[in-house]
Amino acid sequence: MTAYEKVTAARDVKKPTAVDYIANMFGDSFIELHGDRRFADDKAIVAGLAMLYDTPVTVIGIEKGRNTKERVERNFGQAQPEGYRKALRLMKQAEKFRRPVLCLVDTSGAYPGIGAEERGQGQAIAENLMEMMALKTPVLTILIGEGGSGGALALAVADEVWMMENAVYSVISPEGCASILWKDSAKAPEAAEALKMTAQDLFDLGVVERIIRQPKTEDKAMFESLKLLISRTLTKNLSLDPDVLTEQRYKRFRRIGTGHLIT
Amino acid sequence: MNIFSFVKPKNELENSDDTKQNVPFVPEEMWTRCPKCNTMLLTTDMEENLNVCTGCNHHFRMSAAQRVELLADEGSFCEHDASLAGGNILDFPGYDQKLEKARKNAKESVICGECLMGGVRTVLCVMDADFMMGSMGTATGEKITRAFELATERRLPVVAVTVSGGARMQEGILSLMQMAKTSGAVKRHSDAGLLYITVLTDPTTGGVTASFAMEGDIILAEPDTLVAFAGPRVIEQTMRQKLPKDFQTSEFVLQKGFIDAVVNRQSLKPTLIKLLKLHGCREEKK
Ligand SMILES: [Zn+2]
Numbered sequence: 001m002t003a004y005e006k007v008t009a010a011r012d013v014k015k016p017t018a019v020d021y022i023a024n025m026f027g028d029s030f031i032e033l034h035g036d037r038r039f040a041d042d043k044a045i046v047a048g049l050a051m052l053y054d055t056p057v058t059v060i061g062i063e064k065g066r067n068t069k070e071r072v073e074r075n076f077g078q079a080q081p082e083g084y085r086k087a088l089r090l091m092k093q094a095e096k097f098r099r100p101v102l103c104l105v106d107t108s109g110a111y112p113g114i115g116a117e118e119r120g121q122g123q124a125i126a127e128n129l130m131e132m133m134a135l136k137t138p139v140l141t142i143l144i145g146e147g148g149s150g151g152a153l154a155l156a157v158a159d160e161v162w163m164m165e166n167a168v169y170s171v172i173s174p175e176g177c178a179s180i181l182w183k184d185s186a187k188a189p190e191a192a193e194a195l196k197m198t199a200q201d202l203f204d205l206g207v208v209e210r211i212i213r214q215p216k217t218e219d220k221a222m223f224e225s226l227k228l229l230i231s232r233t234l235t236k237n238l239s240l241d242p243d244v245l246t247e248q249r250y251k252r253f254r255r256i257g258t259g260h261l262i263t
Numbered sequence: 264m265n266i267f268s269f270v271k272p273k274n275e276l277e278n279s280d281d282t283k284q285n286v287p288f289v290p291e292e293m294w295t296r297c298p299k300c301n302t303m304l305l306t307t308d309m310e311e312n313l314n315v316c317t318g319c320n321h322h323f324r325m326s327a328a329q330r331v332e333l334l335a336d337e338g339s340f341c342e343h344d345a346s347l348a349g350g351n352i353l354d355f356p357g358y359d360q361k362l363e364k365a366r367k368n369a370k371e372s373v374i375c376g377e378c379l380m381g382g383v384r385t386v387l388c389v390m391d392a393d394f395m396m397g398s399m400g401t402a403t404g405e406k407i408t409r410a411f412e413l414a415t416e417r418r419l420p421v422v423a424v425t426v427s428g429g430a431r432m433q434e435g436i437l438s439l440m441q442m443a444k445t446s447g448a449v450k451r452h453s454d455a456g457l458l459y460i461t462v463l464t465d466p467t468t469g470g471v472t473a474s475f476a477m478e479g480d481i482i483l484a485e486p487d488t489l490v491a492f493a494g495p496r497v498i499e500q501t502m503r504q505k506l507p508k509d510f511q512t513s514e515f516v517l518q519k520g521f522i523d524a525v526v527n528r529q530s531l532k533p534t535l536i537k538l539l540k541l542h543g544c545r546e547e548k549k
Contacts, residue, residue: 110473112493112501117511120521122472122492129446130478134454149430149439150473150492157443171439171470172432180432181357195435196353207436250451253444254408257401257437260352263344 001166004189006198007174009166010146011108013071016217018046018061018104021144024215024223025230026050030059035086039119042083044075044111047090049099052231055238058094060087060155061104064145077146078111081124084154088128091135100138100234103155108173110151125154132157133253134246138237140230142212143167143199159237159249162210163199169207170197206256297321299487313528322485322528324465327374327391330424334532335378335387342376344409349402349434358433361395368393372403372427375410377419381536382546386414388423390471398431399470404441407475411448411459420458420544422535425476429469442474449478458542460535463513463522468494481538482522483531484513490522 001009009015022030029051034041047060064077071077087103094101110121132139141158147169163169172180174192179185196202199211212229215222237245294303302318309316313333314323325333331340348371351358372394378387388410390397407423414421430438452459461479466489473492476482484490491511499506509515513525526534 110492112497114498114502114504114506114510117491117493117498118519120477120519122490123477123521125473125492126442126446126475126477129443129474130450130453133443133447134450150442150470153439153442154473157446169436171430171435177432190356194353194355195432197436202436205436207440250447253440253447256440256444257352257434258405260350261402261405262348262350263346 002189003168003192003195003198003201004174006166007168007188007192010168012166013064013066015145015166016215017066017077018063018106018144019066020217021104021223022046022050022059022061024217024220025227026052026059033090036082036089038085039082040080042075042080042086043073044077044079044107045083045087047086052100052102052227052234055231055235056097056099057234058090058099058101059104060090060101062107062152062155064106075111077107078109079107079151079154080111080113080116081119081121084110084124084128087155088124088131091132091139095135095137098137098238100140100238101135102230102234103139103141103158105141105143105147105152105155106145107148107151108146109148110154125150128154129157133250136242136246138234138240138245139249140233140237142230143169143208148173157249157253159245159252160209160233161207162212163202163208164212164214165199166214167199168192168197169199169202170195295323315528320486320527322465322487324392324426326393327369327389330389331374331376331378331387333528334380334389334422334424334535336380336382339379340376340387341378342374343413344375344406345370347371347402347406349400349405351433352401352437353433353435355433355435361433365394370394371406372397372399372431373406375406377413379547380422380532380539383536383539383544384419384547385539385544386410386419386421388421390424390426392426395428395431397425397427397471398429399427399438399441400431400434401437401441403431404438404444407441407445408448411445411452414457415448415452415455418455418457420460420539420542421452422460422462423475423479424462424464425467425471426464427467427469427471427476429471439470442470445475446478449475453478453480458539458544460538462526462531462535463488463490465489466491466494468492477521483524483526483534484516484522485528485531486513486525488513490516
């Protein structure tokens, strides 16, 4: 697959969305929690508590919706400040109860709207980055589709970041990049190649730790093995001293890309 | 028809009603036209007024070097990591040439170092619009991170002056990662009980807004500064609707509650010194 074919696959509406992952891995144990306690409940972000075998976890996913009606309701998976603030509220709550956090990311980006700007989209994302870096409980993020820029990163300051084999993660969409740099959004395939946004590229750059085989919605066994993998990682990190854990998380991000700097 | 209408700079001068009369002949290059109020300003006058229009208070952009001169006590600035630079890590088409061109203006999109500000030792980070519109690349993020780490270690306050078009797309995901890295460094500095003040200047957008620009204990901005995550063009394209007047200006974000104050350039340094002293930062003995 070319980079742009991966982009297309990552955007495929038939692939499982965050709620599919939650239903397949946590079933009835999931209970959704709503609202940022400040302004509203952002439906682009679905969050709550669930049992991961015998460990309670906080699960936060960006949800694009599975059909047209849902997609409209979920704002096509483009979160607003209140969505990021809801996520942060529940992460701080997870820290309080020393519950691990699992984030499932699938977004073309944070919502670029008037209201979102008025309510501090930049500030909301910035606060998440800062607070997640120091969150004294394990955080694992899985990119299950599109990882669009700051809107994805706002849920991806984690101890480990994993990617589905057909997921992409980028600072800008290939269309946006092509239209800014080459004044031609039709050159998106070239931009996708240049941006190095596939799971393999990002693994090679040290930005993700693991590439996961893409499950289909009905593929129960694959979700089960993913669940096992998640459980092992979170349990391992839960046994670490919280200060050691946050130090490792900081170093993880501190390292990325620095090997190429010229001093 | 006005015969000067095709000679642009002169035309502006000839047509501007209030300046035409008593202006003695001065060569064109010594004039700057204010884009806000169209007043023709004598370049020397304007520079004396810190690049602010004497007619309407429009704040022109300043270079990073001018900013350092404005804020640091004379001769006190000592640059850190001056030679630190990034390269074309992803082998992005055309980036080498862009870097080469940008490096004629500056070394990277941020200058970091320490200085005295009203005698108070302060770590100062100043972004540079002349380097790829202040875009944040790996070296930018690294310099800012190191500045915060140093400030944390030596228990110094940080003042950051931002100007940025956002993350540098030619460095792909690695530029995005700088948002997390710098935020982590700010957090550690903050958790150590130290003061961080940001000064937003025009324009502060994208990944810089969504990271260290918005993470200050105190956030100041110059008048009429664009402060945005998604810039107005992006929103207009997506929404296909006209934006309200003054949307995303510093006055607008002040009213919405996201910054502490809009400060004129003339009072910026005194304001910063006042804030530093209110946080117990002391003047160094001479
Ligand atoms: Zn003016």
